[in-house]
Amino acid sequence: MTDRTALIDAKVELRRRMRTLRRELVGRESRSASLWEHVRMIPEVAVARHILSYSTIVGEPDVATFHAWCLEQGTAVAVPEDDVPANWPDVVVVPGLAFTAGGQRLGQGGGWYDRYLTGIRHDCLTIGVCFPEQLLADVPTEAHDITLDIVVTDEGRCS
16 A cells, blocks of 8 residues: 555545544534634734635534624625635635644545635635544645644634
């Protein structure tokens, strides 16, 4: 087995484990609200004019209240389905299955965020969002996997 094959196998197994973990999390609604309070306190978020976020899937922090807050502030919000150019956002909020406090991320496996983030402006802040149970000491990464600037949970900023 090659190193690359072992790495891919490790990602597949970790994705399986983390999907199960996320489905079993309790209190997601209140915990999501707490997470977004922490995100809103980040200075770059407070002054952002354009934020690329995501559409919530099962297990992810519910993003609806954050989107509503952005709109109340006059901040434009887009999601990947909106197909905005990479130079558009001031902040990109990225979900995932597992993160490290230092910003490494294991996503769903499609690579959309990794491809998108290669084209963002140098002053665009990238924020990973998750619950503390999704924080690991290390996640398997490859050269194309983008490290995020900050990771935030419902307990606060990790990096």
